[in-house]
Amino acid sequence: KNEVEQSPQNLTAQEGEFITINCSYSVGISALHWLQQHPGGGIVSLFMLSSGKKKHGRLIATINIQEKHSSLHITASHPRDSAVYICAVAGNQFYFGTGTSLTVIP
Amino acid sequence: DGGITQSPKYLFRKEGQNVTLSCEQNLNHDAMYWYRQDPGQGLRLIYYSQIVNDFQKGDIAEGYSVSREKKESFPLTVTSAQKNPTAFYLCASSNQRDTEAFFGQGTRLTVV
Numbered sequence: 490k491n492e493v494e495q496s497p498q499n500l501t502a503q504e505g506e507f508i509t510i511n512c513s514y515s516v517g518i519s520a521l522h523w524l525q526q527h528p529g530g531g532i533v534s535l536f537m538l539s540s541g542k543k544k545h546g547r548l549i550a551t552i553n554i555q556e557k558h559s560s561l562h563i564t565a566s567h568p569r570d571s572a573v574y575i576c577a578v579a580g581n582q583f584y585f586g587t588g589t590s591l592t593v594i595p
Numbered sequence: 596d597g598g599i600t601q602s603p604k605y606l607f608r609k610e611g612q613n614v615t616l617s618c619e620q621n622l623n624h625d626a627m628y629w630y631r632q633d634p635g636q637g638l639r640l641i642y643y644s645q646i647v648n649d650f651q652k653g654d655i656a657e658g659y660s661v662s663r664e665k666k667e668s669f670p671l672t673v674t675s676a677q678k679n680p681t682a683f684y685l686c687a688s689s690n691q692r693d694t695e696a697f698f699g700q701g702t703r704l705t706v707v
Contacts, residue, residue, distance in 0.1 A: 491637070493637075520696065522696065522698070524698060526701075529703070530700075531601075531604060531699075531700030531701040532685055532698050532699070532700055532701050533700075534697065534698050537695075537696060575637075575638075577638075577698075579689060579696055582628060582640055582643055582653070583628060583630070583638075583640075583687055583689075583696070585630070585637045585638040586637060587635070587636060587637040588637070
């Protein structure tokens with residue numbers, strides 16, 4: 490059983506579309522992270538959340554602690570947003586989702 | 596600025612050789628972690644350390660070794676006993692209250 494489940498696994502969008510990636514977790518956590526990984530590249534930390542909502546540019550992350558659920562939204566998507574987005578939760582260690590592979594088509 | 600640094604970003608080694616991956620942080624974090632990622636899979640815990648001179652095995656520790664002689668450093672050695680060492684390796688650190696966590700950029704190891 491995976492402690493962190495992400496959906497969808499793969500997502501293709503047209504440039505300009507609003508995108509939502511979901512993350513559900515089953516363990517007690519102190520914080521949740523959204524990470525970005527470009528093909529062949531390294532990991533970039535986008536957000537760390539313990540409650541509520543955070544916004545950075547076109548990216549918005551929300552978390553509902555009671556429902557053990559988080560969402561990452563991308564507004565006005567762009568081809569450079571194409572990457573794998575990974576949800577990670579911090580409990581007694583970090584638990585990672587398998588990632589959502591996003592492709593934004595011009 | 597504080598942060599966590601992994602080096603190198605890409606590493607190539609011949610089969611049968613040991614290789615050490617570096618992870619350094621200047622955040623004064625007590626906890627440090629090593630994870631491995633294989634294509635199409637999530638990141639899996641190799642080793643973690645909650646305090647200097649102490650570390651614990653994770654889910655896939657076989658074929659790996661670590662040390663934590665300094666708070667700032669948590670190097671991972673991929674030994675020749677690791678059957679499939681080619682993978683992406685990620686280092687992370689967090690403070691005691693887990694209110695702050697940082698992730699390295701990762702090291703992509705290819706063994707030929």
